[in-house]
Amino acid sequence: MTSLKTANVGIVGGGIRGGLFARAIQENPLGQLIAVCDPSPHARDTVASKHGVPGYPSVEEMLIAHPELTAAVIATPDFAHKEAAIACAAAGLDLMIEKPLATSTADAEAIIEAAAEGGARIMVGFENRWNPRFSAVRELLKSQDSGSVLNQIISLNDTIFVPTKMLSWAAKSSPAWFLMPHSLDLAMWLSGARPVSVHAVGVKRVLPALDVDTWDCISATFVMDDGSTAVLHSSWILPQTAPAVYDFRYEVQTSTDAFHIDVSNQGITHYSQDRVSWPQWGVTERAGRIGGVPIDMVNEFIDFVRGTVTTVPTATQGLIVTHAIEAVHRSLENGASVSLTTRESLLAPAPVS
Structure with missing residues (x-):
């Protein structure tokens, strides 16, 4: 043994x-x-x-x-x-x-x-794979009667608090680097497809005026290798009066069905005297121990290290996402679509576990 x-x-x-x-x-x-x-x-x-x-x-x-x-x-x-x-x-x-x-x-x-x-061995921290909402949709998509994926529309945004107060290094990043890896990994994981080209547009106005030299918002349309599309939008300038520090809405359209996933509203709306908010419980504590999506991810990493689990986000999948988000920025700069089929290592099979 x-x-x-x-x-x-x-x-x-x-x-x-x-x-x-x-x-x-x-x-x-x-x-x-x-x-x-x-x-x-x-x-x-x-x-x-x-x-x-x-x-x-x-x-x-x-x-x-x-x-x-x-x-x-x-x-x-x-x-x-x-x-x-x-x-x-x-x-x-x-x-x-x-x-x-x-x-x-x-x-x-x-x-x-x-x-x-x-x-x-490498595991990439795409933590939304441990979110039960997305796991449930993935299982439904794998069923025989949910149709084939045609389009995914993903809006993942942060309030302006994140690039101006939470992150001291926001000018070295962007909404695409900070947020879109979550979105694109999910688009690949849910559909089993990978991106082959991207066209992106964006705006630089609010954050540069605050001495944070990066993009305010970016929209990117990916064509996947199965002919489907994934439309990703990420912004870093939502007002701080938003109900939560992030806004995350996900839509999957198939040949027969549609799925809408609202991640940021976790089922609780708090009406106080001066605002409405969505309390976040992605990480919870009970009896002195923490739990939740990122904790489940870490626990599976421990199992991965010990050799009892292998179905984790792989280095190849991380490479595909990095290559794609890098291409988003090239498209932003040159105003044209960018092909993602240039490197031999990215063309190797990358089964989505």
């Missing part, structure tokens, strides 16, 4: 997500939180002291100090995945990398190559 691999995990990135993942790992009886690293002393010390583990200013120092590590979670900003992921992969650590895998095709391919050379 083959023994299971030990899930000794290090966290790279001590921000909001890194702290959440650290707690999830520590509360999983099959995982062991070993250490955290972040160049920011405040972020590093906050997570390390809260969870009683050592903190390090660099990935290299963490790897040297802890040869017992078998896995790492890369929770750095979108544009800062490459170096941390390559260092951990070269050490043979299995990886959970926050979406997107990287913010360039070249970086994504470099991460995948390092993992292959180091014997590491």
Whole structure:
């Protein structure tokens, strides 16, 4: 009988997500939180002291100090995945990398190559695959009587709080990099198709005036390899008076049926004296333990590391998404459609698990 691999995990990135993942790992009886690293002393010390583990200013120092590590979670900003992921992969650590895998095709391919050379495996953090709403629709779409997917219309937006107050690095990102990887991965996962071309348009007006030099809103139309389309829209300038910090609406049209999924309104509307809001319970706490969609994702990563689960978002699927969102930005700049069938590695079969 083959023994299971030990899930000794290090966290790279001590921000909001890194702290959440650290707690999830520590509360999983099959995982062991070993250490955290972040160049920011405040972020590093906050997570390390809260969870009683050592903190390090660099990935290299963490790897040297802890040869017992078998896995790492890369929770750095979108544009800062490459170096941390390559260092951990070269050490043979299995990886959970926050979406997107990287913010360039070249970086994504470099991460995948390092993992292959180091014997590491990669899971990409497309957490909406663990949302029961989308899982239910996927099962219905796989049934014999739901028709074939013709079009998917996905609107995923944030209030202006996110790029102006929550993220210090918004100018190095965009609504497409921050939000569309969720949407495109779901479009691929639900339909089983992959994108072959994209045409995008957008507006830069509000955020640049606030010294955040990035796009306010972007709309991208993808043609998929089964002839269907996926229309993605993402904005970063919803007013802060919106009922929730994000707005997420998803529509699937098939040859016979239609599905509407409202994710941001989670079934509770709160009417207070000065506003109406949608309380969010994507992460819940009960009896001192947390649960919810991102926690389920982390728990499955622990199972993935130990070798008991393999149906997770793959590095190839992450590469396809990165290549596609990179093409969105090329289309924005040149005003023309962009083909996504240029790299041999992207043409290899990428079964959607």
